[in-house]
Amino acid sequence: MSTRTRRAVVSLSLFFATCAVGGSLVNNSVNAQSTTDESAVRDSLHQFTDVYSLVEQNYADKLDQDHVDKIIYDGAIPSMLHVLDPHSNFYDPKAYAQMREDQHGRYYGVGMHIQPQLNKDGVQRVVVIDTFDGSPAFKSGIRPGDAILTIDGKNADGMDSLAVSNLLKGAKGTHVTVQMLREGQDKPISFDLVRDEIPRPSVDLADFIRPGIGYIHVTQFMETTSHEVGDALAKFGPDLQGLIIDLRGNPGGLLNEAVAMSDKFLTKGDIVVSQKGRSFQDVVYRANHGEQGKRYPIIVLVNRNTASAAEIVSGALQDHDRALIVGETTFGKGLVQTVFQIAENTGLALTTYHYYTPSGRLIQRDYNGVSLYDYYYVRNDAKPADKSNLEVKQTDSGRTVYGGGGITPDEKIESPRANSFQGTMLSHGVFFEYMKRYLAHHTVSKDFTVDDAVMADFKNYLKSEKIDYTDADFNTNQAWLKTNIRSQLFISQFGANAGFKVARDEDPALAKALTFMPEALALEERSDKSRETKTASIK
Structure with missing residues (x-):
């Protein structure tokens, strides 16, 4: 067996072992039935070794280390996980580091979005797409369209975004000199930037869009989300008479932050979400603090790309009649992944739970017999939704809601399609x-x-x-x-x-959503009466 074959087998052995015992690293109460049969693992590894050896010996081109890594990290492991479900995933060291950075919501660098583009001479240059408000790049006067020529004297022509990003990131307070080419300027412009912590807020817009009507746009759920939403509500103060929470395009993120955000709009003790899995104890998350101060009508604006943690918030507020859900049927991701760290800073995001809304809805969309591309990108919106095979549940006040296939909006608004x-x-x-x-x-x-x-x-x-x-x-x-x-x-x-x-x-969809504020107010009043009736019956 060659060195590369042994290395590949060791990588997969470590991965299989992590799959087998990973649960015990998180929860000691793993069922004994979840233990992987060692002989089956050995047989699988033996077959993989035979296939890999044939590839290494007979493939038309010589396999270098990059090929080996791609076979393992981009081929064998992801393919195995995608047989299970569309959301179990493997993160190589670069992807794992990026995931952790996204969850933290901050990093150290200069603060700009960049993208490689070919210029008219066929030279690939990384171009600034936009700068983050308040970042070193923003303050220095760098603006979208500037093309990066050099970084600390190093020619950046031909580099991709990752290579440029790695050169721009660094310890807080350190300097990096970037030379830019700007349209309309005869000579390059040089910027001496001091790296700083770059916050990546998940709430990028929070203001009044009508007198008394607040607007909060939540882009994703990361470690600071619930705190940012709390700050936005505090900023609105007593003038707040109604609220629009925009979750369109929100792909989800951290479950605990979705629970903490929902807590701000529900009554103490309300169920936010439940999760159930084979190898772990069932968990029920509740509102620990509940809504503070006066109540007001809420509209949650969603679309087909509202997913995961964003669906948890939408489902909780809908099931408790706390918000009117407006827009399109959401993505339908009701699977929860636990991230297991593996050696060499790699990670395995493995589906360990299904989550259920307070009324008991599992909103996961069917993925059996569907390709990954079709699952993520192809939705047949032309056909009217067939609800006959969907589970039927009721909200606190008795409204009908449906499970399986995303959160169905109370009021439908089609997203504008480009002509x-x-x-x-x-x-x-x-x-x-x-x-x-x-x-x-x-x-x-x-x-x-x-x-x-x-x-x-x-x-x-x-x-x-x-x-x-x-x-x-x-x-x-x-x-x-x-x-x-x-x-x-x-x-x-x-x-x-x-x-x-x-x-x-x-935005025409937002303008249309605002017209449903009277319906949101009626829902809030209905919810209040329902709670009063239940409280009286308990007494």
């Missing part, structure tokens, strides 16, 4: 590219509006780039074009959140 003209504009990245051209010759103030002169200039830009369109398409989509132009310019000049706010204020 062919809009798709063409987005595929060419016209707003980002036009922003660079416009700001090379103009400045933008906070009272800037996209007037006829800007639209005429934008038309000339499209013609210069040979992007086909008709005058009819252009005129029909003028409102959409103006919103996107203004949003991208604001991202560059005033920060990402300022640009996001422009887009939000022109």
Whole structure:
């Protein structure tokens, strides 16, 4: 057996062993039936060794260490896990480090989103997409569209985003010099940046969007989420008469943070979520503190990409009649993963529980016989939803809700779909590219509006780039074009959140959701009466 074969077998042996005993590292009460049969593991490893040896000896190209790592980390282990379910996953050292960084919600660096792009000369350069508000990059004047030429004197041409990111990150207080190329500038611009802690807030927008109506946008659930939501509610203060919680596109995250956020809107003792698994004790999470102060109507805005921990919050508030759920049926992820750390900073996210909403709904979507691509990206929204085979439950006040296949909204709003003209504009990245051209010759103030002169200039830009369109398409989509132009310019000049706010204020789905505030108020009043009746019957 060659050295590489032995190394591959050792890697898989360690992985299988972790699968077998990992539960005991987290909970000592693992059922004895969960122990993997050692002879079966040995047989599996022997078969893998035979297959791997044949590949190593006979494959057309010589296998180097990168090939070995890909066979194990990108092939054998992920394939085994995906046979189980779509959400069990393996993290190699780079992915594991990124996952931990995302959960913490902060890191040390300069604070910007970057992406590799090919320039007109065919050279790949990493370009700034946006900078984080208040970060060293933001404060120094780096702006979207700037292309990174060198980092501490090292040529960055041809680098990918990960390589550039690793050079930009470092200990707090250390310096890094970045040379940028900016459209409209004859010479490169040099920035001396001092690395700092870069917070990644999960609540990026929290303000009043109407008199008395607060808005909170939660992007994901990480270690600071419930604290950030609490800060937003405190900022609203006694003026808050109604609330919209926007969970559209929220992929989930930490379960305990979803529970802690739900706690802020429920009554003390209310069930938030239950989880049940084969090898672990069932767990019921409840609101430990409950809502403080006055109650107000709540709308939770969701879409097809609202998933996992975000569905826990949506389901809990719906089942307790605390919020009106508005939007599209959510993703439908009712599986809970426990992350087991393996040697060499790798991690195994293994499904260990199913979770259930307070009414007892399992909202996991069926994944049997479905490819990973179809599971994540293909949803047949054209057909009306067939609810005949879905489990039927009731909320606290007796409303009907459904399990299996996501959280069904109380009021349906379709997310806007790009038409062919809009798709063409987005595929060419016209707003980002036009922003660079416009700001090379103009400045933008906070009272800037996209007037006829800007639209005429934008038309000339499209013609210069040979992007086909008709005058009819252009005129029909003028409102959409103006919103996107203004949003991208604001991202560059005033920060990402300022640009996001422009887009939000022109969001038709959000505008429609606001019209359901009377229904949310009626639901809250119904919930109050239901609780009063139950309290009286107990007495």
